[in-house]
Amino acid sequence: AQKITQTQPGMFVQEKEAVTLDCTYDTSDPSYGLFWYKQPSSGEMIFLIYQGSYDQQNATEGRYSLNFQKARKSANLVISASQLGDSAMYFCAMSAMDSSYKLIFGSGTRLLVRP
Amino acid sequence: DARVTQTPRHKVTEMGQEVTMRCQPILGHNTVFWYRQTMMQGLELLAYFRNRAPLDDSGMPKDRFSAEMPDATLATLKIQPSEPRDSAVYFCASGPGGVVFDTQYFGPGTRLTVL
Secondary structure (H helix, E strand, O other): OOEEEOOOOEEEEEOOOOEEEOOEEEOOOOOEEEEEEEEOOOOOOEEEEEEEOOOOOOOEEOOEEEEEEOOOOEEEEEEOOOOHHHOEEEEEEEEEHHHOOOOEEOOOEEEEEEO | OOOOEEEOOEEEEOOOOOEEEEEEOOOOOOEEEEEEEEOOOEEEEEEEEEOOEEEEOOOOOOOOEEEEEEEOOEEEEEEOOOOHHHOEEEEEEEEOOOOOOOOOEEOOOEEEEEO
C-alpha cells in the first residue's frame, strides 16, 4: 500500500531565506507521480508542482523546486526566497497504479515565515 | 482564470437533515474528485468520476453518502441523514484527464457543520 510521510508538523523560516519541506513516500509501483499542494489559512488547496517517477530532471516552478531522490524515496519541496505569503500548510501527495491513481496525501507541514 | 466552484461555501445544519453540496468542475476536465478534510483524518478521498462515470467510491460511507454527476458541468455530494461526525470541509477537485498522473485542481471547499 502507498504511504506518504511528512515528519515536520511545523516549521519556521526567516523571510527571504530558503526552506526545505520533507516528504518521503512508499510504493511498490515503479511508475508514480508526486505532487505538492499549498493550503493557506483561507482553506483552498493550491497545486504547486509535479514530479513524475521517470522524469530525469527535478521539477521547478518559479520559486518552488522538488528535490527528487528516487533511491531514498524522498520528494522534498524547496521554497527559495521565502515570502510572508508562503505561510501555509503544505501537503505532499502521490498517485500510482497500485492505488488506482488516487491521490494519497501526507499529514502536512505548517510553515510560518517570519518577517 | 478557470477554477472549480463549489456551493455552498458554508453550511450549518441539524443532525438528520439532508445536505447537498455542488461542484462545477473546470470546463473540459473529465475527472472529478470529492475529498473530505478533518483535523483527525486529514484529506480522504470519498469518490471520483471519469467522464461522469463513478470509478471509485470506496472511501464513502455508502449508507448515507451518495455522489453523482448529472452532467459534465455538475457534480453533487449528498448526505442523508447527516450526523455530527460528518462535520468537515468537503473539497471537489477536477483534472484534465488524458494523462496517467492527473493534476487535480481543487475548489474552495464547503465547510459543513452538523449540530
